[in-house]
Amino acid sequence: MTIQCTQDRQVELLKTLQLWKESISKAKLMRIKDLASMIGKLSFTRTQFRQASLHLRLLNSAKAKAQHRWGWESKAVFNKGMLKELNWWTLKLSSNNPTSLIVRKPDTLLTTDASQWMWGGVCRIKKQEEIFVHGKWSKAWHLTSSNQRELAAILCCLRRLEQDLMQQEVKTIKIQTDNTTTAFNLRRQAAAGPLAQMTTRILNWAEAKDIQLQTVYIPGASNSTADALSRLARSGDYSIAQVRAQQVMKKLGIQAQVDAFATRRNKVLKTYCSPRQDSRAIARDGLAIDWNEQIAWLHPPIPLIGRCLQKILEDKVQTAILITPDIRAQFWRPTLDRLTLQRVDLGPSHLILTPGKHMKQHGWILPPGNMIALVISQNQVKTKQERNYLESVQVIKWRRHAHGLTRFARYLEQQHVGIVQLLNLNTPHFFVSNWLSQIGQNESHSAVLEARTAINMLFDIIGMPLPQRLIQQVMKVHVRETAKVKGEEEIWHLDVLLNYIRLLAVDINLSSTVTRAACMASLIAFSNLRLSELYDANLLSISDQEVKLETMIWKGAQGRVQLILRQLKNDLSCPVFWILKWRKFCTYMTDFTRTPWGLISRDLCSKHIRELMRNAGIQGQIRVTQIRAAALTKLLSNGASKEETDRWSRHASTADTVRRFYDKTGNDKARKLLSSSFNSSISMDRGKEPRRGGSAQSPGYATPSSRGELASELPPKRHQSQPTLKKKRRQRRK
Numbered sequence: 001m002t003i004q005c006t007q008d009r010q011v012e013l014l015k016t017l018q019l020w021k022e023s024i025s026k027a028k029l030m031r032i033k034d035l036a037s038m039i040g041k042l043s044f045t046r047t048q049f050r051q052a053s054l055h056l057r058l059l060n061s062a063k064a065k066a067q068h069r070w071g072w073e074s075k076a077v078f079n080k081g082m083l084k085e086l087n088w089w090t091l092k093l094s095s096n097n098p099t100s101l102i103v104r105k106p107d108t109l110l111t112t113d114a115s116q117w118m119w120g121g122v123c124r125i126k127k128q129e130e131i132f133v134h135g136k137w138s139k140a141w142h143l144t145s146s147n148q149r150e151l152a153a154i155l156c157c158l159r160r161l162e163q164d165l166m167q168q169e170v171k172t173i174k175i176q177t178d179n180t181t182t183a184f185n186l187r188r189q190a191a192a193g194p195l196a197q198m199t200t201r202i203l204n205w206a207e208a209k210d211i212q213l214q215t216v217y218i219p220g221a222s223n224s225t226a227d228a229l230s231r232l233a234r235s236g237d238y239s240i241a242q243v244r245a246q247q248v249m250k251k252l253g254i255q256a257q258v259d260a261f262a263t264r265r266n267k268v269l270k271t272y273c274s275p276r277q278d279s280r281a282i283a284r285d286g287l288a289i290d291w292n293e294q295i296a297w298l299h300p301p302i303p304l305i306g307r308c309l310q311k312i313l314e315d316k317v318q319t320a321i322l323i324t325p326d327i328r329a330q331f332w333r334p335t336l337d338r339l340t341l342q343r344v345d346l347g348p349s350h351l352i353l354t355p356g357k358h359m360k361q362h363g364w365i366l367p368p369g370n371m372i373a374l375v376i377s378q379n380q381v382k383t384k385q386e387r388n389y390l391e392s393v394q395v396i397k398w399r400r401h402a403h404g405l406t407r408f409a410r411y412l413e414q415q416h417v418g419i420v421q422l423l424n425l426n427t428p429h430f431f432v433s434n435w436l437s438q439i440g441q442n443e444s445h446s447a448v449l450e451a452r453t454a455i456n457m458l459f460d461i462i463g464m465p466l467p468q469r470l471i472q473q474v475m476k477v478h479v480r481e482t483a484k485v486k487g488e489e490e491i492w493h494l495d496v497l498l499n500y501i502r503l504l505a506v507d508i509n510l511s512s513t514v515t516r517a518a519c520m521a522s523l524i525a526f527s528n529l530r531l532s533e534l535y536d537a538n539l540l541s542i543s544d545q546e547v548k549l550e551t552m553i554w555k556g557a558q559g560r561v562q563l564i565l566r567q568l569k570n571d572l573s574c575p576v577f578w579i580l581k582w583r584k585f586c587t588y589m590t591d592f593t594r595t596p597w598g599l600i601s602r603d604l605c606s607k608h609i610r611e612l613m614r615n616a617g618i619q620g621q622i623r624v625t626q627i628r629a630a631a632l633t634k635l636l637s638n639g640a641s642k643e644e645t646d647r648w649s650r651h652a653s654t655a656d657t658v659r660r661f662y663d664k665t666g667n668d669k670a671r672k673l674l675s676s677s678f679n680s681s682i683s684m685d686r687g688k689e690p691r692r693g694g695s696a697q698s699p700g701y702a703t704p705s706s707r708g709e710l711a712s713e714l715p716p717k718r719h720q721s722q723p724t725l726k727k728k729r730r731q732r733r734k
Helices: 005-027 031-044 053-072 083-095 146-160 161-165 180-188 193-209 224-230 241-250 303-317 331-339 359-362 380-390 396-402 402-414 419-423 428-439 445-461 469-474 478-480 494-505 512-527 531-535 574-584 602-615 625-637 644-651 654-662 667-675 704-713 725-733
Strands: 108-113 120-125 131-136 171-178 210-219 296-298 320-325 339-348 368-375 538-542 546-553 559-566
Touching: 005 031, 031 053, 053 083, 053 193, 108 146, 108 224, 120 146, 120 161, 120 224, 120 602, 131 146, 146 161, 146 171, 146 193, 161 193, 171 180, 180 193, 180 210, 180 602, 193 210, 193 296, 241 320, 241 339, 241 368, 303 320, 303 331, 331 339, 331 368, 339 419, 396 654, 402 428, 402 445, 428 469, 445 478, 469 478, 494 512, 494 574, 494 602, 494 625, 512 559, 512 574, 512 602, 512 625, 531 546, 531 602, 538 574, 546 574, 559 574, 602 625, 625 644
Parallel strands: 108 171, 171 210, 296 320
Antiparallel strands: 108 120, 120 131, 320 368, 339 368, 538 546, 546 559
């Protein structure tokens, strides 16, 4: 339900605004009652334009001053500062965009707080993991009251979280604050003079992103996390105990040699760097020493984490241990994730860290959330390969190998080998072969194969592919025992599925799930795309005549492919028809071309397509790949040439591919043909039409009933063997 200004009222208000702008520009006398009348008419549109109160504040102030000075019945010359507000009203009335009256249910919770020197916030998007954001007030901020700081904290949090909010398609944000004035101003979308500008910025941001804001007041006792972020000890003298630090190093399998950020009181190693004047410290600046000579223990202040990562990248540091809060939405977080080799969760910060003397004096608070210990390594080749792989690989592939990688991690713990030690092995394939031989004694053959695939994937990602000669010798028994027996499989006819899809097209009460499944099945049948390729496809253009899509082919000849599907006349199984039908269900989606299937997973799409195939009457074991097999089989049986089949299926060699995977329906007919006479009506044609250049009646096309006669008339072929001299002698003796 939306509300919009009528055309007559729009024209009337625009004429009134234009008259007032001309009069103010030329400094003409205007009646105060006329200004009050215009303010009343503009206030009537307050429901459509939510920020109306903020932009009527200056007009009401000018009216009140003129009335107090000159009287209600007099005229006055008004200040040109009103032109800014009048221009805003002209712009809004000219566009006349409708406003929704539906109050959406909030899907994101944002809690903010501010102090004199910092701001902080905690955001939970769609019941996911909490995101901590915080920052320090720069000199550009001139905030003189706590109300201004609270509004500025909300604005900073929204700007910092903008990318995450857009990716998750957030529509409504519930803001919790412990400041009553801030909650009241954002709720009624109006504010006094000093707070009006900051309130306008927040509302303009929400309007530009099409996000509803719902503000709620909470007591200060319930706002502990955001309050801690606003008074965070970014450079405090907190530290980690030496005993716990040694436990972390033992768990990581690495012994650090120098503490780069410490003092004499909180150092965890004998060799350390201290920012204070200390005769025992090797340096005052931990960023100035070489971290490649000695393995560094890095526990920097939060503002220096970005500089530490930059030094690791520039100096190509091989190994370092970094202690940091587990905080997302930081500019350095993507780089940190890219350089991480190993991670250990230490626990809540108040149990791990010990506050220092200066923190207690200033009332600073430890970082909220958990602390983590990371092994950082910069290797340009490994990092580049890992980044490229992770951009292309899908999460489902990691799930497949999770079991095998878990077994390998347990083996590393038993052998007391860390990740860094594993990467530095000269012959890692010997180590892997010993592990595969060990698990082969207790595990099944399939489990050993799964483990071999997982470990090969792991070493390929880090840029150390394993030599396979020794591993193949170890895996011979397991490969033999798990070899698949190739049996005969009958491929059903594609018309069974297409006829069922045509019946669904005329159903008025078709659900969105069935519509999506029918659309994807039609696209697979007519485009020969795999489900994974179709799921990741982007729709470049959609019209009533054709649909153009682009996707990535991962198997065979890899690369990006663009397909154009044109409308088939009078065919309700056409993919163009089903895409247009499915788009009617997706009016809520902001970007249909990039994510045409919504937020549903690929596994669930496969399940719905298999249910559609089962309802169509297909029996036995059902797989989505059978649609591609049936489509190619029908294409060949209808007389398509090899070039046409190659171009449509994107196969390098159609004959070999069809023989191995698709042409499985002729076995029963071949047996019937062998057991019958030449005059039988059974044929191997499977309904083929005559090829080009001949017909069923022409000499170039032999029918099954005439093949025996033709064989007796033709001369013997070259490959037919002639009777030898020895055979003739044997015949004479007999």
